[in-house]
Amino acid sequence: MSTEFACDQETGLPVFQNEQCWYGRDLQQSPEWVYELSGREQLEVRDAVANAIERNVDLVSMTTADFALGSFGVRLVEIGREIKHGRGFALIRGLNTLGLTLQEQACAFRGIGAHFGEAVSQNAKGHVLGHVANLGLDYSDPTTRGYQTPAELRFHTDAADIVGLMCIQRARSGGLSRIASSTTVWNEAVRHRPDLAAELTKTYCFTRWGEERPGQRPFFQIPPFRQHRERMVAVFIAGAIEKAQALPGVAPLTRQQREAIALVNELAGDDEIRLDMEFRPGDMQFLLNHGILHARTAYEDFPEPDKRRHLLRLWLACPDGPALPDYMTTEFQGRTASGRPDGIHLPGVELKANLFPD
Numbered sequence: 001m002s003t004e005f006a007c008d009q010e011t012g013l014p015v016f017q018n019e020q021c022w023y024g025r026d027l028q029q030s031p032e033w034v035y036e037l038s039g040r041e042q043l044e045v046r047d048a049v050a051n052a053i054e055r056n057v058d059l060v061s062m063t064t065a066d067f068a069l070g071s072f073g074v075r076l077v078e079i080g081r082e083i084k085h086g087r088g089f090a091l092i093r094g095l096n097t098l099g100l101t102l103q104e105q106a107c108a109f110r111g112i113g114a115h116f117g118e119a120v121s122q123n124a125k126g127h128v129l130g131h132v133a134n135l136g137l138d139y140s141d142p143t144t145r146g147y148q149t150p151a152e153l154r155f156h157t158d159a160a161d162i163v164g165l166m167c168i169q170r171a172r173s174g175g176l177s178r179i180a181s182s183t184t185v186w187n188e189a190v191r192h193r194p195d196l197a198a199e200l201t202k203t204y205c206f207t208r209w210g211e212e213r214p215g216q217r218p219f220f221q222i223p224p225f226r227q228h229r230e231r232m233v234a235v236f237i238a239g240a241i242e243k244a245q246a247l248p249g250v251a252p253l254t255r256q257q258r259e260a261i262a263l264v265n266e267l268a269g270d271d272e273i274r275l276d277m278e279f280r281p282g283d284m285q286f287l288l289n290h291g292i293l294h295a296r297t298a299y300e301d302f303p304e305p306d307k308r309r310h311l312l313r314l315w316l317a318c319p320d321g322p323a324l325p326d327y328m329t330t331e332f333q334g335r336t337a338s339g340r341p342d343g344i345h346l347p348g349v350e351l352k353a354n355l356f357p358d
């Protein structure tokens with residue numbers, strides 16, 4: 001793998017030339033990032049699911065050994081390498097033809113995810129199997145997170161190394177997935193507005209959405225963009241930065257900071273830079289948060305509650321993931337036993353994997 005960067009001669013800011021820098025316009029044309037399961041691979045997944053359910057394997061603690069695969073297991077190692085150290089994402093397609101129940105789909109998703117990393121908690125309730133669905137909550141509430149609403153979600157990163165989504169049901173309209181390379185966004189920011197790019201390497205306050213540990217401040221302070229060794233590491237959650245403004249002890253954002261945030265969203269949404277994906281039932285998308293920004297267009301559900309848009313979500317900690325700055329596991333999140341970002345893990349909260357949102 002080539003991981004090269006050079007410093008811009010005028011500004012001294014790093015500009016990266018590596019596999020993490022891609023443009024959506026190129027990848028839309030040649031979707032080598034879509035991994036369509038062969039008939040044989042589908043059967044391997046089906047057998048692994050049947051085996052895991054028969055043995056009553058716990059979805060919380062499920063490991064690769066609980067979801068043994070043949071040739072597809074070998075392919076997942078390659079896909080995992082591409083996600084963690086290559087272009088940063090993959091779409092696995094073709095499970096819809098198996099006619100799996102919700103329980104079986106959740107098992108397949110969790111089992112395939114186990115081949116990439118260890119599932120960590122996504123919220124203060126200890127959910128390792130998340131549900132992206134409209135729960136009828138008000139997004140203006142300071143503790144409501146965007147994934148619980150049908151609202152448009154601007155470009156952002158999640159916690160943990162990898163975020164995975166599996167499409168169970170689509171919306172009546174909208175809900176398009178959009179991603180962009182945060183390294184490409186960074187390079188373009190340096191090219192167009194180096195003053196604002198420099199601003200993005202400074203520390204910002206992000207709300208913890210009311211999900212802080214006892215004794216922890218309700219916000220964390222880290223830089224949205226920071227070079228670590230030979231790659232850029234991004235933690236960009238504009239909604240969390242803006243909501244932190246209402247918290248005591250948080251300094252008001254400067255005009256430059258607001259412009260820098262807007263610039264990231266604007267560049268990530270650029271026609272040349274972003275890549276759109278329309279999920280089909282059974283699709284699994286896996287993204288490396290440190291290198292990929294994701295967004296979603298607003299959506300409208302079918303009127304029947306049992307037909308609403310429903311995605312399952314995993315946050316995965318990957319012992320073989322890229323090297324990260326210390327603040328990822330000291331200030332932003334805790335640390336797993338293997339030293340990786342631990343999601344939103346409150347002490348004493350038992351991890352669970354519910355099949356339905358609660």
Ligand SMILES: [Fe+2]
Nearest residue numbers: 156157158294
């Ligand atoms: Fe997200």
